[in-house]
Amino acid sequence: RKEVEQDPGPFNVPEGATVAFNCTYSNSASQSFFWYRQDCRKEPKLLMSVYSSGNEDGRFTAQLNRASQYISLLIRDSKLSDSATYLCAVNSPPRSGGYNKLIFGAGTRLAVHP
Amino acid sequence: SQTIHQWPATLVQPVGSPLSLECTVEGTSNPNLYWYRQAAGRGLQLLFYSVGIGQISSEVPQNLSASRPQDRQFILSSKKLLLSDSGFYLCAWSVMDSGAGTDTQYFGPGTRLTVL
Numbered sequence: 139r140k141e142v143e144q145d146p147g148p149f150n151v152p153e154g155a156t157v158a159f160n161c162t163y164s165n166s167a168s169q170s171f172f173w174y175r176q177d178c179r180k181e182p183k184l185l186m187s188v189y190s191s192g193n194e195d196g197r198f199t200a201q202l203n204r205a206s207q208y209i210s211l212l213i214r215d216s217k218l219s220d221s222a223t224y225l226c227a228v229n230s231p232p233r234s235g236g237y238n239k240l241i242f243g244a245g246t247r248l249a250v251h252p
Numbered sequence: 253s254q255t256i257h258q259w260p261a262t263l264v265q266p267v268g269s270p271l272s273l274e275c276t277v278e279g280t281s282n283p284n285l286y287w288y289r290q291a292a293g294r295g296l297q298l299l300f301y302s303v304g305i306g307q308i309s310s311e312v313p314q315n316l317s318a319s320r321p322q323d324r325q326f327i328l329s330s331k332k333l334l335l336s337d338s339g340f341y342l343c344a345w346s347v348m349d350s351g352a353g354t355d356t357q358y359f360g361p362g363t364r365l366t367v368l
């Protein structure tokens with residue numbers, strides 16, 4: 139089982155639609171969670187961190203479900219400019235010493251059409 | 253504010269040639285630095301990370317190496333490139349936010365390498 143898994147999509151939605159992505163993780167000790175947006179042939183850019191209580195930034199809402207070990211990203215009122223690949227990232231605490239690294243999912247592609 | 257630079261932006265190299273990619277960060281001190289590779293249509297693969305000058309940890313065996321000669325400079329190298337080294341190479345930096353308990357990573361613009 140991969141440490142972080144995402145549905146690759148693509149999710150094809152019309153403008154104005156609401157769309158949600160999930161990202162599951164396998165390490166129950168993970169404490170930090172993030173969503174990144176990556177445009178074609180560009181670097182990933184931080185969209186938002188995901189807090190235990192959930193957080194909202196405009197049309198974007200992120201949620202964390204520790205019991206089921208997944209995070210979600212909800213996009214309301216989709217815009218054409220939201221078309222991109224959305225990567226989730228989860229920290230992977232070391233079992234004994236070592237570095238607390240970030241594991242990325244392979245991304246979910248979103249295509250918003252007129 | 254912090255900025256991260258990578259060069260070159262694109263590179264086409266023959267198999268067997270050497271490689272040197274550079275990454276520099278401005279506006280922060282003692283950052284954690286990372287090299288990732290993203291193959292076409294694939295996820296990010298962590299190659300190296302560094303928590304300080306001269307401190308390099310390798311994540312996967314390969315014919316690449318990394319060095320950190322200065323606090324805010326990270327270099328990815330190879331003596332002889334393979335076809336499989338083609339990909340999008342991304343440098344990232346982070347600084348631990350002890351208050352929030354998070355270590356958020358920010359990426360440079362990347363170098364697109366094609367090995368022929």
